Every structure is written in structure tokens, then in C-alpha cells.
Amino acid sequence: MTQNLLEVSHLKKYFPIKRGIFSKTVGYVKAVDDVSFTIKQGETLGLVGESGCGKTTTGRAILRLIEPTAGSVKFNGEEVTTMPAARLREMRRQMQIIFQDPYSSLNPRITVGGMLTEILKVHGLRTTEAERRDRVNELLETVGLSPLHARRYPHEFSGGQRQRIGIARALSVEPKFIVCDEPVSALDVSIQSQVLNLLMDLQQRLGLTYLFIAHDLSVVKHISDRVAVMYLGEVVETTDYKSLYAHPKAPYTEALLSAVPIANPRSKRERIVLTGDVPSPANVPSGCYFHPRCPKAFADCSRVHPLLAEDAPDHSVRCILYPNSWPEKSQVPERMKSGAQREVAEAAL
Ligand SMILES: Nc1ncnc2c1ncn2[C@@H]1O[C@H](COP(=O)(O)OP(=O)(O)O)[C@@H](O)[C@H]1O
Numbered sequence: 001m002t003q004n005l006l007e008v009s010h011l012k013k014y015f016p017i018k019r020g021i022f023s024k025t026v027g028y029v030k031a032v033d034d035v036s037f038t039i040k041q042g043e044t045l046g047l048v049g050e051s052g053c054g055k056t057t058t059g060r061a062i063l064r065l066i067e068p069t070a071g072s073v074k075f076n077g078e079e080v081t082t083m084p085a086a087r088l089r090e091m092r093r094q095m096q097i098i099f100q101d102p103y104s105s106l107n108p109r110i111t112v113g114g115m116l117t118e119i120l121k122v123h124g125l126r127t128t129e130a131e132r133r134d135r136v137n138e139l140l141e142t143v144g145l146s147p148l149h150a151r152r153y154p155h156e157f158s159g160g161q162r163q164r165i166g167i168a169r170a171l172s173v174e175p176k177f178i179v180c181d182e183p184v185s186a187l188d189v190s191i192q193s194q195v196l197n198l199l200m201d202l203q204q205r206l207g208l209t210y211l212f213i214a215h216d217l218s219v220v221k222h223i224s225d226r227v228a229v230m231y232l233g234e235v236v237e238t239t240d241y242k243s244l245y246a247h248p249k250a251p252y253t254e255a256l257l258s259a260v261p262i263a264n265p266r267s268k269r270e271r272i273v274l275t276g277d278v279p280s281p282a283n284v285p286s287g288c289y290f291h292p293r294c295p296k297a298f299a300d301c302s303r304v305h306p307l308l309a310e311d312a313p314d315h316s317v318r319c320i321l322y323p324n325s326w327p328e329k330s331q332v333p334e335r336m337k338s339g340a341q342r343e344v345a346e347a348a349l
């Protein structure tokens with residue numbers, strides 16, 4: 001069995017909302033609220049959800065680029081959230097991030113070769129000038145650029161090339177794990193698949209593990225082994241990508257999937273249009289956070305906040321259409337307790 005490289009449990013990140021001259025905390029933006037998942041060595045977990053649901057915050061909290069409010073992140077069995085600063089610096093080499101907009105994270109006044117050389121120096125990865133030059137050339141070739149590009153500045157590259165530079169920068173420290181934060185969302189569709197193919201190819205060659213963030217399911221479909229769907233700071237469904245696409249359980253996942261173009265137009269999948277805006281994570285709805293927009297909501301949904309619970313082996317869902325999601329087992333309606341639970345529950349709506 002492959003080992004879990006990353007184990008995230010009950011991760012939370014609350015941003016305080018401050019008001020007035022004394023900066024009194026008047027509430028919290030619950031950007032990430034109780035997120036749990038695992039990623040096996042060499043695999044990709046796709047993290048999907050609409051804009052503002054907490055994906056970037058999750059990625060950054062895992063790397064401790066921002067401090068988590070609560071929860072645990074284990075990397076290779078070692079707790080990251082309480083790691084002392086010196087150890088965290090060592091760990092950062094193993095855990096890297098690729099941003100949606102690489103341009104904003106590249107220094108416009110430094111050549112690409114200069115930037116990569118500096119990283120190698122800081123981390124003591126090559127000792128001589130010649131070795132560093134060779135390594136920079138190798139990194140550029142690894143991401144499909146040419147050694148000639150080393151002398152150019154970030155603005156001289158196209159969007160796709162800049163994302164390749166972002167990938168070269170992440171790879172320069174020889175990481176095991178990379179958070180890919182919407183790495184293709186800002187690129188033309190024709191370029192997207194090239195960068196996705198590069199990431200998949202690198203994963204094979206270098207044995208990398210990815211957390212791949214995207215706001216729609218079509219992008220993660222090709223790259224993910226498993227998928228976690230987020231809504232308003234919470235994971236609402238997680239399973240392997242085949243089950244997720246073939247048998248989605250959470251109504252929110254169904255709604256996201258119905259927005260994905262399908263190859264077979266005669267497929268029975270009905271189109272669910274998500275109405276209304278995503279509520280603010282500073283003021284979440286009662287009960288299930290999705291209930292005001294959910295086409296399947298029933299009376300209990302505005303009252304009961306569902307748990308993320310396994311409904312089938314390795315397929316977890318957060319929705320009270322599934323008996324295991326009820327926090328109080330005694331409250332599960334009789335009609336849902338036996339048989340084809342979902343059909344029974346749905347028929348009763
Ligand atoms: N530094 C911050 N201070 C306050 N609120 C923040 C901060 N960063 C993110 N948020 C809020 O947290 C929520 C989740 O943001 P984010 O993680 O960027 O979502 P996503 O990446 O899914 O679009 C949003 O409502 C956002 O406005």
C-alpha cells in the first residue's frame with residue numbers, strides 16, 4: 001500500500017473581522033472550516049469549488065504561508081502546524097506552491113536564470129558557478145523552455161511560458177509535494193492542456209505528489225486520482241475521481257458536474273443551474289451551508305449541519321440525504337434508515 005504523504009485533519013483558518021478605532025474583532029471570516037483529506041505519495045488530489053470557497057487559503061495553510069487557526073497537517077508523518085521555524089525552513093524545500101498568476105510572484109527586474117541561480121545558492125544545492133549554470137539549464141529544459149531563456153526577464157515571456165518558469169522555480173529545490181493553485185485558470189484554453197500535460201509528465205518522472213486546486217471539475221478530471229469538493233470552507237464530498245464523476249452524492253457536486261460539458265449528449269445527466277450567489281463565509285447560512293441554493297433541500301436542511309461522513313467505502317459526503325451525515329443518529333428520519341437510502345430519501349422529498 002502506498003503511504004499517505006499528506007494528512008490534513010480538521011484544518012481551520014478564520015480571519016478576524018476588525019472594526020472601529022480599537023480594531024475590535026466583531027466576527028470571523030471562516031475561510032477554511034474543518035477540512036480533512038489525505039494524499040498518497042505520487043498521487044494528485046483535485047480540490048474544487050467556486051471562487052471564494054477557501055481553496056487558496058487551504059493550500060497556504062498547509063504550507064504555513066499563513067498560520068492555521070486549528071487542525072493538523074502531517075507531512076510524511078511529521079506535524080507541520082507546530083513545527084519550529086528552523087525545521088519549517090527545511091520542510092519548505094519539500095513543499096512548494098505554483099500560483100495562478102506567476103507574473104505577480106516573479107521579480108520583474110531579475111532574469112529567469114538569475115532567479116533560479118539565487119534559489120540554488122540560498123539552499124546550497126550546487127556549490128560552483130558552473131554546476132549552478134548547468135542546473136539552471138537543466139531546469140529550463142525540464143519545463144520545456146530553452147537555456148537561452150535564462151537571460152530573459154519575466155515580461156519577455158507569454159503566459160504559458162511564465163507558468164513554466166513558475167514550475168521551474170518550484171522544482172529547483174527538488175520538492176516532493178506541490179500545491180498547484182489554479183495553475184492554468186489564467187491561461188488560454190489552447191495553452192491549458194500543454195501546461196497540464198507538463199505537470200502530469202513531471203509527476204511521472206519525478207514521483208511528485210500534487211494538491212491541484214481548480215474552480216471547475218473539467219480541469220481536475222484529467223489530472224486527479226481523487227477529488228475533494230469544497231463549499232464555503234468545508235469539504236462536501238471526497239472520493240476517487242471515477243466515482244465522483246459517475247456517482248456524485250452531494251447535490252453541490254451534481255450542480256458543479258452539470259456545468260461540465262459532457263461528451264455524450266444523450267447522457268441522462270440533467271442540467272442543474274446554480275442560482276444565487278455564494279453566501280459570505282463571514283455570515284454562513286444555518287444548517288447545511290448549501291441549503292439556500294440546493295435543489296434537493298428539505299425542511300431539516302436549514303436546521304441540521306451535516307457531517308462529512310463515509311456513505312460508501314472511500315466515498316464521503318456531507319449531506320443529510322445520507323444517514324451517516326446526521327450529527328445525532330437518533331434524529332435520522334425512519335424512512336432513511338434502511339434500504340436504498342438515497343432513493344428512499346429523495347422519494348420522500
Ligand atoms: N487575508 C485574508 N483576510 C480576510 N479574508 C480573507 C483573506 N484571505 C482570504 N479571505 C477570504 O476567505 C475566503 C476564501 O478565500 P480563498 O481561500 O482565496 O478562496 P478561493 O481560493 O477558493 O477562491 C474568501 O471569502 C476571502 O475573501
Ligand SMILES: [Mg+2]
Nearest residue numbers: 055056057182
Ligand atoms: Mg484561490
